[in-house]
Amino acid sequence: MGWLEAIVLGIVQGLTEFLPVSSSAHLRITSAFFFGNDAGAAFTAVTQLGTETAVLIYFFSDIWRLLRAWFVGLAKRDERGYDYKLAWYVILGSIPIGVIGLAFEDAIKGPARNLYLNGTVLILGALALAAAERYGRQRRGPDQLTLRDGLVMGGAQALALIPGVSRSGGTITAGLFLGLERSVAVRFSFLLALPAVFASGLTQIPDILDPTAADTQGGLVVFPSIPQMVVATIIAFVLGYASIAWLLRFVENHTIYVFVWYRVLLGLVVLLAVSNGVVAAT
Template sequence: MTDAMTWTQAVVLGAVQGLTEFLPVSSSGHLRIVSGVFFGDDAGASFTAVTQLGTEAAVLLYFARDIVRIVAAWFRGLFSAEQRGLDYRIGWYVIFATIPIGLLGFVFKDQIRTGARNLWLIATMLIVFSAVIVLAERYGKRRRPIEELTLRDGVTMGLAQCLALIPGVSRSGATASAGLFLGLQREAAVRFSFLLAIPAVTASGLFSLPDAFSPSGDGLEASGPQLLVATVIAFVIGFASIAWLLRFVAKHSLNWFVGYRVIVGLVVLGLLAGGVVSAT
């Protein structure tokens, strides 16, 4: 049986999406945790994907000049070898790096919407993947600016993005960590991770729209107006989050988020072990 989502739930979950999408803490994991712990049910993978359209709209607005420049350079470069500079290359890097998550997301779409949303798995991934972030910060040389980005870097970060199909990993955490391991400067890794997320998240959100209006099985069913409001809230808060994170990573380590991830993961594991919340 599907329960109707309340307006309070829609507003809170939209805010959670906006706050956590760009931080290396896993927005999909947080939406699942908040809906399960505080509302006693799962908002669903489709609701998550649709509200991500709000945060991706924030990316499009924030990086509008960069995106227009890259797209224009990519088209010019198709017809003139003399126009094939950095922006042209980045356009191709984003295209090639998006292919892996597109294929895996399609093949494993049923598992992503069901078994991958188990709270035992999400809490465990919050803790385990924290170690990856720590190692990336410790061993990443952080010397290369975005001007030195290569196709190998882009594809490697694209493969890392596939890990975000598991709630609890974090899309930005996975791609930024991969960038750090490759020797990219922290800000360069985070900036490219934002660009890389645009096609995959937008496609996922649009593909999930029909399911969001007609969810199957147990969970919370959001109405059209609730989805719209949650997405707008995610957009507004997400836009502010982008600006804050880019300033933060220019001077601070991603390790600041590790302690938080571990604490949340341990709390959720404790609630599950104590039978306070259900894993599914």
């Protein structure tokens, strides 16, 4: 991987990770359209350590409160309040993506990165997001999350292993269909991502260090050097932190239809480009 590609992909990761547009699809598309290759699933997973560190810092007080409530609740049954339950919702909601990620690791690194599939999923995900925005009642506030919410949104998050689905897009869509307020769905989406994304990023570091062991996608895959990986992750962290604040303000006062139209347009561009031989699907 060249330095320009590493920097550009770090920027793309930071700007798109928390938007419901699929950062993994954007990394895949950017690599294919502008650099003629695929940066690979490992690159995506490791740069997400940067954006999730941004979540950890931005929501530090909330995360610390939940962790404290969880540990206290484990020791003292009579102090198991709402925060204790919410911590469990995050933990249990993180299980689906972990199980599916391990079970289908080879498919995620290979066939799931086909641009035909990614473009199609971008469009289908946009339609689901639009339906959730249109028909979701959005009446349930931040103190009304349930175990069902955690499990359903966790299941939706697992679908994001396919580039184009979008982790935040899937969880926000599920949250809106469950009747959560838009801002509540977004904030819980941030928390729900932490265990799974950190686990995924840390387990993919060996693939970056030993690319020959990770190359399951053919000759188009390129791998960054360690300095390039570090720089890309730092860039993703800085821009990711800024995008968290922006998105939270945005969803409090606007619908998310702008992301719907963007996804549809991008998906159509990808499908047309692949169909006409502008870029290879794999």
